[in-house]
Amino acid sequence: MGDQAKFSVGGKDVDCAVMKGSVGPDVIDIRKLYGQTGMFTFDPGFTSTASCESALTFIDGEEGVLLHRGYPIGQLAEQSSFMEVCYLLLNGELPSKDELEQFDYTISRHTMVHEQLATFYRGFRRDAHPMAIMCGVVGALSAFYHDSTDIADPLQRRIASHRLIAKMPTIAAMAYKYSIGQPFLYPDNSLSYTGNFLRMTFGVPAEEYEVLPAVEKAMDRIFILHADHEQNASTSTVRLAGSSGANPFACIAAGIACLWGPAHGGANEAALEMLREIGTPDRIPHYIERAKDKDDPFRLMGFGHRVYKNYDPRATVMQSTVREVFDAMKVTDPLFETALRLEEIALNDPYFIEKKLFPNVDFYSGIILSAIGFPTTMFTVLFALARTVGWVAQWNEMISDPGQKIGRPRQLYTGPVQRDYVPVDQR
Ligand code: CMC
Numbered sequence: 001m002g003d004q005a006k007f008s009v010g011g012k013d014v015d016c017a018v019m020k021g022s023v024g025p026d027v028i029d030i031r032k033l034y035g036q037t038g039m040f041t042f043d044p045g046f047t048s049t050a051s052c053e054s055a056l057t058f059i060d061g062e063e064g065v066l067l068h069r070g071y072p073i074g075q076l077a078e079q080s081s082f083m084e085v086c087y088l089l090l091n092g093e094l095p096s097k098d099e100l101e102q103f104d105y106t107i108s109r110h111t112m113v114h115e116q117l118a119t120f121y122r123g124f125r126r127d128a129h130p131m132a133i134m135c136g137v138v139g140a141l142s143a144f145y146h147d148s149t150d151i152a153d154p155l156q157r158r159i160a161s162h163r164l165i166a167k168m169p170t171i172a173a174m175a176y177k178y179s180i181g182q183p184f185l186y187p188d189n190s191l192s193y194t195g196n197f198l199r200m201t202f203g204v205p206a207e208e209y210e211v212l213p214a215v216e217k218a219m220d221r222i223f224i225l226h227a228d229h230e231q232n233a234s235t236s237t238v239r240l241a242g243s244s245g246a247n248p249f250a251c252i253a254a255g256i257a258c259l260w261g262p263a264h265g266g267a268n269e270a271a272l273e274m275l276r277e278i279g280t281p282d283r284i285p286h287y288i289e290r291a292k293d294k295d296d297p298f299r300l301m302g303f304g305h306r307v308y309k310n311y312d313p314r315a316t317v318m319q320s321t322v323r324e325v326f327d328a329m330k331v332t333d334p335l336f337e338t339a340l341r342l343e344e345i346a347l348n349d350p351y352f353i354e355k356k357l358f359p360n361v362d363f364y365s366g367i368i369l370s371a372i373g374f375p376t377t378m379f380t381v382l383f384a385l386a387r388t389v390g391w392v393a394q395w396n397e398m399i400s401d402p403g404q405k406i407g408r409p410r411q412l413y414t415g416p417v418q419r420d421y422v423p424v425d426q427r
Protein backbone atom coordinates (compact mmCIF):
# COMPACT_ATOMS: atom_id res chain seq x y z
CA MET A 1 0.00 0.00 0.00
CA GLY A 2 1.25 3.47 -0.80
CA ASP A 3 1.49 6.42 1.60
CA GLN A 4 -1.63 7.38 3.51
CA ALA A 5 -2.58 10.77 4.95
CA LYS A 6 -4.13 10.17 8.38
CA PHE A 7 -5.85 12.80 10.43
CA SER A 8 -8.88 13.14 12.62
CA VAL A 9 -11.60 15.70 12.33
CA GLY A 10 -14.88 16.05 14.26
CA GLY A 11 -13.95 12.97 16.27
CA LYS A 12 -13.54 10.80 13.16
CA ASP A 13 -10.31 9.25 11.93
CA VAL A 14 -9.69 9.79 8.24
CA ASP A 15 -7.39 7.78 6.04
CA CYS A 16 -6.72 9.19 2.57
CA ALA A 17 -4.46 7.71 -0.09
CA VAL A 18 -1.51 9.83 -1.22
CA MET A 19 -1.15 9.81 -4.99
CA LYS A 20 2.20 10.26 -6.70
CA GLY A 21 2.80 11.87 -10.05
CA SER A 22 5.85 11.25 -12.23
CA VAL A 23 7.35 14.47 -10.84
CA GLY A 24 6.06 17.29 -8.63
CA PRO A 25 4.20 17.35 -5.32
CA ASP A 26 2.16 14.34 -4.18
CA VAL A 27 -1.57 14.86 -3.79
CA ILE A 28 -3.96 13.70 -1.07
CA ASP A 29 -6.95 11.87 -2.53
CA ILE A 30 -9.90 13.35 -0.65
CA ARG A 31 -12.66 11.86 -2.79
CA LYS A 32 -14.02 9.82 0.12
CA LEU A 33 -13.73 12.66 2.66
CA TYR A 34 -17.37 13.76 2.53
CA GLY A 35 -18.60 10.18 2.82
CA GLN A 36 -16.34 9.57 5.81
CA THR A 37 -16.78 12.87 7.66
CA GLY A 38 -19.74 14.76 6.17
CA MET A 39 -17.31 17.66 5.55
CA PHE A 40 -16.05 19.34 2.40
CA THR A 41 -12.69 21.03 1.91
CA PHE A 42 -12.62 24.79 1.29
CA ASP A 43 -10.25 26.09 -1.38
CA PRO A 44 -11.57 29.04 -3.37
CA GLY A 45 -9.14 29.85 -6.18
CA PHE A 46 -7.93 26.22 -6.04
CA THR A 47 -4.63 27.24 -4.42
CA SER A 48 -4.21 23.75 -2.90
CA THR A 49 -6.37 21.61 -5.17
CA ALA A 50 -5.42 19.38 -8.09
CA SER A 51 -8.56 19.18 -10.23
CA CYS A 52 -7.46 16.35 -12.52
CA GLU A 53 -4.67 14.01 -13.59
CA SER A 54 -2.81 15.21 -16.67
CA ALA A 55 0.20 14.02 -18.69
CA LEU A 56 0.51 17.15 -20.84
CA THR A 57 2.35 19.93 -19.09
CA PHE A 58 4.43 20.20 -15.94
CA ILE A 59 5.35 23.40 -14.13
CA ASP A 60 7.77 23.75 -11.24
CA GLY A 61 6.95 27.26 -10.12
CA GLU A 62 9.74 27.50 -7.54
CA GLU A 63 12.43 26.63 -10.08
CA GLY A 64 10.81 28.36 -13.08
CA VAL A 65 10.50 25.15 -15.11
CA LEU A 66 7.88 24.48 -17.80
CA LEU A 67 7.79 21.15 -19.65
CA HIS A 68 5.44 20.00 -22.40
CA ARG A 69 5.28 16.18 -22.47
CA GLY A 70 8.64 16.35 -20.70
CA TYR A 71 10.39 18.76 -23.10
CA PRO A 72 11.61 22.11 -21.65
CA ILE A 73 9.88 25.16 -23.10
CA GLY A 74 13.24 26.83 -23.87
CA GLN A 75 14.28 23.92 -26.12
CA LEU A 76 10.92 23.83 -27.87
CA ALA A 77 10.94 27.60 -28.39
CA GLU A 78 14.48 27.57 -29.81
CA GLN A 79 14.46 24.36 -31.85
CA SER A 80 10.95 23.30 -32.82
CA SER A 81 7.98 24.83 -34.62
CA PHE A 82 4.47 25.57 -33.45
CA MET A 83 3.09 22.77 -35.64
CA GLU A 84 5.50 20.34 -34.04
CA VAL A 85 4.47 21.49 -30.55
CA CYS A 86 0.79 21.10 -31.54
CA TYR A 87 1.48 17.52 -32.61
CA LEU A 88 3.41 16.86 -29.40
CA LEU A 89 0.64 18.19 -27.17
CA LEU A 90 -2.09 16.32 -29.04
CA ASN A 91 -0.28 13.01 -29.48
CA GLY A 92 2.21 12.78 -26.62
CA GLU A 93 5.38 12.34 -28.71
CA LEU A 94 7.38 14.47 -31.12
CA PRO A 95 6.45 13.60 -34.73
CA SER A 96 8.75 11.92 -37.22
CA LYS A 97 9.46 13.96 -40.36
CA ASP A 98 6.66 12.15 -42.23
CA GLU A 99 4.22 12.50 -39.36
CA LEU A 100 4.94 16.22 -39.15
CA GLU A 101 4.42 16.68 -42.89
CA GLN A 102 1.15 14.77 -42.75
CA PHE A 103 -0.04 16.75 -39.73
CA ASP A 104 0.91 20.06 -41.38
CA TYR A 105 -0.99 18.99 -44.50
CA THR A 106 -4.08 18.00 -42.50
CA ILE A 107 -4.16 21.29 -40.60
CA SER A 108 -3.66 23.30 -43.79
CA ARG A 109 -6.69 21.52 -45.33
CA HIS A 110 -8.92 22.97 -42.61
CA THR A 111 -7.82 26.62 -42.71
CA MET A 112 -10.84 27.97 -44.60
CA VAL A 113 -14.00 28.86 -42.71
CA HIS A 114 -17.56 28.38 -43.93
CA GLU A 115 -18.29 31.21 -46.37
CA GLN A 116 -21.39 32.21 -44.43
CA LEU A 117 -19.24 33.11 -41.43
CA ALA A 118 -18.28 36.30 -43.27
CA THR A 119 -21.92 37.39 -42.95
CA PHE A 120 -21.82 36.53 -39.28
CA TYR A 121 -18.92 39.00 -38.78
CA ARG A 122 -20.91 41.77 -40.39
CA GLY A 123 -23.40 41.58 -37.51
CA PHE A 124 -20.76 43.00 -35.17
CA ARG A 125 -20.12 46.71 -34.68
CA ARG A 126 -16.91 47.80 -36.39
CA ASP A 127 -15.52 48.96 -33.05
CA ALA A 128 -16.24 45.65 -31.32
CA HIS A 129 -13.30 44.31 -29.32
CA PRO A 130 -11.83 41.40 -31.35
CA MET A 131 -12.08 39.17 -28.26
CA ALA A 132 -15.85 39.79 -28.23
CA ILE A 133 -15.91 38.69 -31.87
CA MET A 134 -13.77 35.62 -31.10
CA CYS A 135 -16.12 34.48 -28.30
CA GLY A 136 -19.09 34.79 -30.64
CA VAL A 137 -17.57 33.34 -33.81
CA VAL A 138 -15.87 30.35 -32.14
CA GLY A 139 -19.07 29.54 -30.23
CA ALA A 140 -20.94 29.71 -33.53
CA LEU A 141 -18.63 27.13 -35.16
CA SER A 142 -20.77 24.35 -33.67
CA ALA A 143 -23.62 25.62 -35.87
CA PHE A 144 -21.39 25.36 -38.97
CA TYR A 145 -19.50 22.15 -38.19
CA HIS A 146 -22.18 20.05 -36.60
CA ASP A 147 -20.66 16.90 -38.10
CA SER A 148 -17.79 17.07 -35.58
CA THR A 149 -19.73 17.67 -32.38
CA ASP A 150 -20.34 14.07 -31.27
CA ILE A 151 -17.88 13.89 -28.41
CA ALA A 152 -18.31 10.12 -28.01
CA ASP A 153 -16.76 9.56 -31.45
CA PRO A 154 -12.91 9.77 -31.34
CA LEU A 155 -12.75 10.57 -35.07
CA GLN A 156 -15.14 13.51 -34.71
CA ARG A 157 -13.16 14.71 -31.71
CA ARG A 158 -9.97 14.62 -33.77
CA ILE A 159 -11.56 16.46 -36.68
CA ALA A 160 -12.99 19.11 -34.34
CA SER A 161 -9.53 19.54 -32.74
CA HIS A 162 -7.86 19.96 -36.14
CA ARG A 163 -10.57 22.35 -37.29
CA LEU A 164 -10.17 24.54 -34.22
CA ILE A 165 -6.36 24.72 -34.50
CA ALA A 166 -6.55 25.35 -38.26
CA LYS A 167 -9.36 27.89 -38.30
CA MET A 168 -8.25 30.02 -35.36
CA PRO A 169 -5.72 32.08 -37.41
CA THR A 170 -8.36 32.68 -40.10
CA ILE A 171 -10.96 33.71 -37.52
CA ALA A 172 -8.47 35.96 -35.69
CA ALA A 173 -7.29 37.64 -38.91
CA MET A 174 -10.89 38.19 -40.00
CA ALA A 175 -11.67 39.84 -36.64
CA TYR A 176 -8.78 42.24 -37.27
CA LYS A 177 -9.68 42.93 -40.90
CA TYR A 178 -13.27 43.61 -39.94
CA SER A 179 -12.20 46.15 -37.30
CA ILE A 180 -10.13 48.14 -39.80
CA GLY A 181 -12.60 47.88 -42.67
CA GLN A 182 -10.38 45.87 -45.00
CA PRO A 183 -11.53 42.86 -47.04
CA PHE A 184 -11.03 39.39 -45.59
CA LEU A 185 -8.20 37.38 -47.15
CA TYR A 186 -8.62 33.67 -47.85
CA PRO A 187 -5.88 31.42 -46.46
CA ASP A 188 -2.92 30.55 -48.70
CA ASN A 189 -1.98 26.96 -47.90
CA SER A 190 1.38 27.21 -49.63
CA LEU A 191 2.51 29.23 -46.60
CA SER A 192 3.32 27.95 -43.11
CA TYR A 193 0.69 28.07 -40.38
CA THR A 194 2.23 31.25 -38.99
CA GLY A 195 3.15 32.82 -42.35
CA ASN A 196 -0.41 32.28 -43.50
CA PHE A 197 -1.73 34.04 -40.40
CA LEU A 198 0.59 37.03 -40.92
CA ARG A 199 -0.52 37.32 -44.56
CA MET A 200 -4.23 37.08 -43.72
CA THR A 201 -3.72 39.77 -41.06
CA PHE A 202 -1.43 42.25 -42.77
CA GLY A 203 -1.84 41.48 -46.48
CA VAL A 204 -4.33 43.07 -48.84
CA PRO A 205 -5.84 41.52 -51.99
CA ALA A 206 -4.37 44.28 -54.15
CA GLU A 207 -0.73 43.42 -53.41
CA GLU A 208 1.62 40.50 -52.93
CA TYR A 209 2.47 40.04 -49.26
CA GLU A 210 6.00 39.08 -48.38
CA VAL A 211 6.33 37.14 -45.13
CA LEU A 212 9.53 38.25 -43.37
CA PRO A 213 11.23 35.00 -42.21
CA ALA A 214 12.51 36.54 -38.96
CA VAL A 215 9.06 37.87 -38.08
CA GLU A 216 7.46 34.55 -39.00
CA LYS A 217 9.94 32.77 -36.73
CA ALA A 218 9.35 35.20 -33.87
CA MET A 219 5.57 34.89 -34.22
CA ASP A 220 5.82 31.10 -34.36
CA ARG A 221 7.89 31.17 -31.18
CA ILE A 222 5.30 33.37 -29.47
CA PHE A 223 2.68 30.79 -30.39
CA ILE A 224 4.88 28.03 -28.89
CA LEU A 225 5.27 30.01 -25.67
CA HIS A 226 1.49 30.25 -25.27
CA ALA A 227 0.55 26.74 -26.43
CA ASP A 228 -0.36 25.24 -23.06
CA HIS A 229 0.07 26.00 -19.39
CA GLU A 230 -1.37 23.24 -17.25
CA GLN A 231 -4.64 23.85 -15.34
CA ASN A 232 -4.84 27.65 -15.62
CA ALA A 233 -8.19 29.48 -15.41
CA SER A 234 -9.17 29.21 -19.08
CA THR A 235 -8.06 25.57 -19.39
CA SER A 236 -9.99 24.68 -16.25
CA THR A 237 -12.96 26.51 -17.78
CA VAL A 238 -12.67 24.42 -20.95
CA ARG A 239 -12.48 21.23 -18.88
CA LEU A 240 -15.43 22.24 -16.70
CA ALA A 241 -17.56 23.17 -19.71
CA GLY A 242 -16.53 19.93 -21.42
CA SER A 243 -17.26 17.82 -18.34
CA SER A 244 -20.99 18.27 -18.97
CA GLY A 245 -20.60 16.80 -22.47
CA ALA A 246 -20.78 20.19 -24.23
CA ASN A 247 -19.38 20.23 -27.79
CA PRO A 248 -15.74 21.29 -28.35
CA PHE A 249 -16.54 24.57 -30.10
CA ALA A 250 -18.73 25.69 -27.18
CA CYS A 251 -16.01 24.63 -24.72
CA ILE A 252 -13.27 26.58 -26.51
CA ALA A 253 -15.55 29.65 -26.68
CA ALA A 254 -15.89 29.35 -22.88
CA GLY A 255 -12.09 29.22 -22.59
CA ILE A 256 -11.74 32.33 -24.75
CA ALA A 257 -14.20 34.20 -22.53
CA CYS A 258 -12.19 33.30 -19.44
CA LEU A 259 -8.86 34.14 -21.07
CA TRP A 260 -10.07 37.67 -21.82
CA GLY A 261 -9.80 38.85 -18.18
CA PRO A 262 -6.87 41.13 -17.26
CA ALA A 263 -5.65 38.72 -14.54
CA HIS A 264 -5.18 36.08 -17.26
CA GLY A 265 -4.67 36.51 -21.03
CA GLY A 266 -5.89 40.11 -21.00
CA ALA A 267 -2.70 41.01 -19.11
CA ASN A 268 -0.65 41.32 -22.33
CA GLU A 269 -2.89 44.15 -23.54
CA ALA A 270 -2.92 45.71 -20.05
CA ALA A 271 0.88 45.40 -19.71
CA LEU A 272 1.62 47.39 -22.87
CA GLU A 273 -1.00 49.98 -21.96
CA MET A 274 0.68 50.30 -18.57
CA LEU A 275 4.12 50.76 -20.17
CA ARG A 276 2.66 53.43 -22.45
CA GLU A 277 1.14 55.19 -19.44
CA ILE A 278 4.46 55.04 -17.56
CA GLY A 279 6.27 56.27 -20.67
CA THR A 280 9.78 57.13 -19.58
CA PRO A 281 12.01 55.44 -16.96
CA ASP A 282 11.95 58.51 -14.67
CA ARG A 283 8.25 57.89 -14.01
CA ILE A 284 8.77 54.26 -12.89
CA PRO A 285 9.21 54.91 -9.12
CA HIS A 286 5.76 56.52 -8.96
CA TYR A 287 4.15 53.41 -10.47
CA ILE A 288 6.18 51.06 -8.28
CA GLU A 289 4.85 52.92 -5.23
CA ARG A 290 1.31 52.64 -6.59
CA ALA A 291 1.71 48.88 -7.16
CA LYS A 292 2.81 48.49 -3.53
CA ASP A 293 -0.02 50.61 -2.10
CA LYS A 294 -2.76 48.34 -0.71
CA ASP A 295 -5.36 51.11 -1.16
CA ASP A 296 -4.54 51.54 -4.85
CA PRO A 297 -6.00 48.87 -7.20
CA PHE A 298 -3.05 49.38 -9.60
CA ARG A 299 -0.87 46.31 -10.13
CA LEU A 300 2.24 45.89 -12.24
CA MET A 301 0.72 44.11 -15.21
CA GLY A 302 2.86 41.32 -16.62
CA PHE A 303 4.24 40.70 -13.13
CA GLY A 304 3.43 37.92 -10.68
CA HIS A 305 1.96 34.49 -11.22
CA ARG A 306 -0.05 31.99 -9.22
CA VAL A 307 2.44 29.20 -9.90
CA TYR A 308 5.80 30.81 -10.76
CA LYS A 309 7.63 32.10 -7.74
CA ASN A 310 10.67 32.59 -9.95
CA TYR A 311 11.30 34.07 -13.41
CA ASP A 312 8.65 32.75 -15.83
CA PRO A 313 10.77 30.76 -18.35
CA ARG A 314 8.54 32.08 -21.14
CA ALA A 315 9.44 35.67 -20.21
CA THR A 316 13.15 34.87 -20.68
CA VAL A 317 12.56 33.72 -24.28
CA MET A 318 10.17 36.59 -24.90
CA GLN A 319 12.74 39.17 -23.77
CA SER A 320 15.40 37.82 -26.16
CA THR A 321 12.86 37.72 -29.00
CA VAL A 322 12.24 41.49 -28.67
CA ARG A 323 15.70 42.31 -30.04
CA GLU A 324 15.38 39.77 -32.88
CA VAL A 325 12.14 41.37 -34.04
CA PHE A 326 13.55 44.88 -33.73
CA ASP A 327 16.54 43.87 -35.88
CA ALA A 328 14.38 42.09 -38.47
CA MET A 329 11.94 44.96 -38.78
CA LYS A 330 14.60 47.65 -38.42
CA VAL A 331 12.56 49.31 -35.70
CA THR A 332 13.01 50.10 -32.05
CA ASP A 333 10.70 51.08 -29.25
CA PRO A 334 11.75 53.23 -26.28
CA LEU A 335 9.20 51.31 -24.20
CA PHE A 336 11.57 48.33 -24.26
CA GLU A 337 14.10 50.38 -22.28
CA THR A 338 11.32 51.39 -19.89
CA ALA A 339 10.31 47.72 -19.49
CA LEU A 340 13.89 46.59 -18.83
CA ARG A 341 14.37 49.35 -16.25
CA LEU A 342 11.01 48.58 -14.62
CA GLU A 343 11.98 44.93 -14.31
CA GLU A 344 15.34 45.86 -12.78
CA ILE A 345 13.80 48.24 -10.25
CA ALA A 346 11.02 45.81 -9.29
CA LEU A 347 13.39 42.85 -8.89
CA ASN A 348 15.49 44.91 -6.46
CA ASP A 349 12.53 46.15 -4.44
CA PRO A 350 11.83 44.33 -1.11
CA TYR A 351 8.06 44.21 -1.85
CA PHE A 352 8.54 42.25 -5.09
CA ILE A 353 11.38 40.15 -3.64
CA GLU A 354 9.36 39.15 -0.57
CA LYS A 355 6.24 38.27 -2.57
CA LYS A 356 8.33 36.55 -5.26
CA LEU A 357 6.88 38.62 -8.08
CA PHE A 358 8.74 38.21 -11.38
CA PRO A 359 7.96 39.15 -14.99
CA ASN A 360 5.55 36.70 -16.59
CA VAL A 361 4.94 35.80 -20.25
CA ASP A 362 2.87 38.94 -20.80
CA PHE A 363 5.48 41.49 -19.73
CA TYR A 364 7.50 41.60 -22.96
CA SER A 365 5.08 40.07 -25.46
CA GLY A 366 3.21 43.34 -26.05
CA ILE A 367 6.40 45.12 -27.16
CA ILE A 368 7.05 42.43 -29.79
CA LEU A 369 3.47 42.27 -31.00
CA SER A 370 3.28 46.02 -31.24
CA ALA A 371 6.54 46.10 -33.28
CA ILE A 372 5.09 43.49 -35.65
CA GLY A 373 2.10 45.80 -36.16
CA PHE A 374 -0.69 44.39 -34.00
CA PRO A 375 -2.92 46.82 -32.12
CA THR A 376 -3.20 46.09 -28.38
CA THR A 377 -6.77 44.81 -28.79
CA MET A 378 -5.41 41.89 -30.84
CA PHE A 379 -2.91 40.73 -28.20
CA THR A 380 -5.27 38.49 -26.26
CA VAL A 381 -6.66 37.16 -29.54
CA LEU A 382 -3.15 35.92 -30.38
CA PHE A 383 -2.93 34.28 -26.97
CA ALA A 384 -6.28 32.54 -27.65
CA LEU A 385 -5.12 31.42 -31.09
CA ALA A 386 -2.00 29.78 -29.66
CA ARG A 387 -3.68 28.38 -26.53
CA THR A 388 -6.33 26.60 -28.61
CA VAL A 389 -4.08 23.57 -29.03
CA GLY A 390 -3.59 23.34 -25.27
CA TRP A 391 -7.31 23.66 -24.67
CA VAL A 392 -8.22 20.95 -27.20
CA ALA A 393 -5.44 18.63 -25.99
CA GLN A 394 -6.62 19.01 -22.39
CA TRP A 395 -10.24 18.57 -23.46
CA ASN A 396 -9.38 15.38 -25.36
CA GLU A 397 -7.40 14.06 -22.42
CA MET A 398 -10.40 14.65 -20.15
CA ILE A 399 -12.94 13.03 -22.49
CA SER A 400 -10.68 9.99 -22.97
CA ASP A 401 -10.33 9.49 -19.19
CA PRO A 402 -12.64 6.61 -18.20
CA GLY A 403 -12.97 8.08 -14.69
CA GLN A 404 -14.17 11.46 -15.99
CA LYS A 405 -17.13 12.99 -14.13
CA ILE A 406 -19.05 16.22 -14.50
CA GLY A 407 -17.23 19.01 -12.59
CA ARG A 408 -19.42 20.00 -9.66
CA PRO A 409 -17.75 21.87 -6.77
CA ARG A 410 -19.56 22.29 -3.46
CA GLN A 411 -19.69 25.39 -1.26
CA LEU A 412 -19.67 26.77 2.24
CA TYR A 413 -23.18 28.16 2.51
CA THR A 414 -23.37 31.45 4.47
CA GLY A 415 -26.89 32.62 3.53
CA PRO A 416 -30.05 32.62 5.64
CA VAL A 417 -31.21 29.33 7.19
CA GLN A 418 -34.67 28.06 6.24
CA ARG A 419 -37.50 30.52 6.97
CA ASP A 420 -41.15 30.87 5.96
CA TYR A 421 -42.36 32.95 3.08
CA VAL A 422 -44.14 36.16 4.13
CA PRO A 423 -46.85 37.50 1.76
CA VAL A 424 -45.99 40.92 0.35
CA ASP A 425 -48.75 42.81 2.24
CA GLN A 426 -47.38 41.52 5.55
CA ARG A 427 -43.72 42.62 5.02
N1 CMC B 1 1.68 43.98 -8.73
C1 CMC B 1 1.67 44.27 -7.41
N2 CMC B 1 1.39 43.39 -6.42
C2 CMC B 1 1.11 42.14 -6.80
C3 CMC B 1 1.11 41.76 -8.16
C4 CMC B 1 1.41 42.73 -9.14
N3 CMC B 1 1.40 42.41 -10.43
N4 CMC B 1 0.78 40.45 -8.26
C5 CMC B 1 0.59 40.02 -7.00
N5 CMC B 1 0.79 41.04 -6.12
C6 CMC B 1 0.72 40.95 -4.66
C7 CMC B 1 -0.73 40.89 -4.19
O1 CMC B 1 -1.24 42.17 -3.91
C8 CMC B 1 -0.63 40.02 -2.97
O2 CMC B 1 -0.20 40.81 -1.91
P1 CMC B 1 -0.68 40.47 -0.40
O3 CMC B 1 -0.16 39.11 -0.09
O4 CMC B 1 -0.04 41.55 0.43
O5 CMC B 1 -2.18 40.53 -0.41
C9 CMC B 1 0.48 39.03 -3.30
O6 CMC B 1 1.30 39.70 -4.27
C10 CMC B 1 -0.02 37.71 -3.89
O7 CMC B 1 -0.86 38.02 -5.01
P2 CMC B 1 -2.24 37.31 -5.30
O8 CMC B 1 -3.09 38.20 -6.13
O9 CMC B 1 -2.84 36.78 -4.02
O10 CMC B 1 -1.73 36.08 -6.16
P3 CMC B 1 -2.56 35.23 -7.17
O11 CMC B 1 -1.81 33.98 -7.35
O12 CMC B 1 -3.99 35.14 -6.73
O13 CMC B 1 -2.55 36.11 -8.52
C11 CMC B 1 -1.90 37.04 -10.60
C12 CMC B 1 -1.68 35.90 -9.57
C13 CMC B 1 -1.17 36.67 -11.89
C14 CMC B 1 -3.40 37.17 -10.90
C15 CMC B 1 -1.34 38.35 -10.02
O14 CMC B 1 0.04 38.24 -9.78
C16 CMC B 1 -1.64 39.54 -10.93
O15 CMC B 1 -2.74 40.12 -10.84
N6 CMC B 1 -0.66 39.93 -11.83
C17 CMC B 1 -0.90 40.98 -12.81
C18 CMC B 1 -1.71 40.42 -13.96
C19 CMC B 1 -0.88 39.54 -14.88
O16 CMC B 1 0.23 39.87 -15.26
N7 CMC B 1 -1.47 38.38 -15.24
C20 CMC B 1 -0.85 37.45 -16.20
C21 CMC B 1 -0.54 36.12 -15.59
S1 CMC B 1 0.55 35.16 -16.66
C22 CMC B 1 -0.38 34.83 -18.09
C23 CMC B 1 -1.53 33.96 -17.84
O17 CMC B 1 -1.37 32.80 -17.40
O18 CMC B 1 -2.66 34.37 -18.12
